[in-house]
Amino acid sequence: MSLSVSAARAVDLRVEPVDEVLDCVERSLQMRFDRDTVVRKRRSVGARTDRSTWVRIERRGLDKIGVQGWNGTECADRLIGIAKPTWHGCVVWRDTDAAVMWRADETGVLPGTPVGTSVLAEDPQLPDEWWQAMNESLDALAAQHTRRIATPDTVTITQSLVTESIRTAFSCDFDTTVEQWVPAHADLNWANATGPTFTLFDWEDWGNAPRGLDSASLWGNSLAVPALADRVRDERRRDFESRDGKLMTLFVCAKILGPDAHPEDPRLVPARDMAARIVDELQAG
Incomplete structure (x- = not known):
């Protein structure tokens, strides 16, 4: 997959166009986002889906991933006794235009x-x-x-x-x-x-x-x-x-x-x- 943001400059997803990213995740996870619920942060974007779940999308530089990978949300699903959303699945891809990877994790919706x-x-x-x-x-x-x-x-x-x-x-x-x-x-x-x-x-x-x-x-x-x-x-x-x-x-x-x-x-x-x-x-x- 190829997305247009460049690694030559700092990227802030609060101001970057993200429609292409959302479209990509919708196709991969076979669902649709409620675009009215989109929440933007500096390096992540999240939104509710049409199957009553939440998807968080993160952009991270290859130098920030390290040997253990960056599947923290997935690995946290096995933790017990903790109030947290249930993890359902993910899609991960490397950007062909920049030294970054994208990851979208689908979880249960939050209680508040x-x-x-x-x-x-x-x-x-x-x-x-x-x-x-x-x-x-x-x-x-x-x-x-x-x-x-x-x-x-x-x-x-x-x-x-x-x-x-x-x-x-x-x-x-x-x-x-x-x-x-x-x-x-x-x-x-x-x-x-x-x-x-x-x-x-x-x-x-x-x-x-x-x-x-x-x-x-x-x-x-x-x-x-x-x-x-x-x-x-x-x-x-x-x-x-x-x-x-x-x-x-x-x-x-x-x-x-x-x-x-x-x-x-x-x-x-x-x-x-x-x-x-x-x-x-x-x-x-």
């Missing part, structure tokens, strides 16, 4: 809408049942086994990446060795979870990661709403109080405070304060 954008600006007022289901799902996920390695932001997470990220962002000399690696969603944000009924979706990047990555990621995406960030830390206290959880909090803070940070990002001050606190704790032993 995404809680919000990835980073929230106001409290979504989620019921206690939502938090209970989230905790049950994250605990069930961490208790399972996989050979997959998580790829947050499409980058494989390794010990060297954790160490480099923390040491580059913060002046510290404590040991950054991760003690426990467990399965993680690796892209836990408010756009990938539904409410008021909890479901976790977009499983492309899941795999083993340092304990606490998911908890720290959700906390980092909640910092603009202090009460919400506090609720995340309270609900996932066991992660945050662990040494690995503290390292993951620094890992997330390093991303927030990085060179591309917007000077008016409301998360900057709380992230900087939390990072300073954790650095002191880890240096104190």
Whole structure:
């Protein structure tokens, strides 16, 4: 199959024409999209189908696929005890005009809408049942086994990446060795979870990661709403109080405070304060 977007420039599917891609997937999966339900993100497009399913289409560079492939949604279907959509099938193809591949995964429809954008600006007022289901799902996920390695932001997470990220962002000399690696969603944000009924979706990047990555990621995406960030830390206290959880909090803070940070990002001050606190704790032993 051949699609027209070029690898010579950055591609943002929120603004690229995608009708050709949608037509291609319709032919391959033998269904029709409800074009009124199309949701565009930077590197993916999704929509409801005429057989009451949902299809997510992603464009990914060959350099971001790696040896384990990029069948995360398919592999996640065997995970148990987690609130997530059922996987039905997929179609994958390499673009003949660019060094990229396309993948369309068909899953069950979600029980609700995404809680919000990835980073929230106001409290979504989620019921206690939502938090209970989230905790049950994250605990069930961490208790399972996989050979997959998580790829947050499409980058494989390794010990060297954790160490480099923390040491580059913060002046510290404590040991950054991760003690426990467990399965993680690796892209836990408010756009990938539904409410008021909890479901976790977009499983492309899941795999083993340092304990606490998911908890720290959700906390980092909640910092603009202090009460919400506090609720995340309270609900996932066991992660945050662990040494690995503290390292993951620094890992997330390093991303927030990085060179591309917007000077008016409301998360900057709380992230900087939390990072300073954790650095002191880890240096104190």
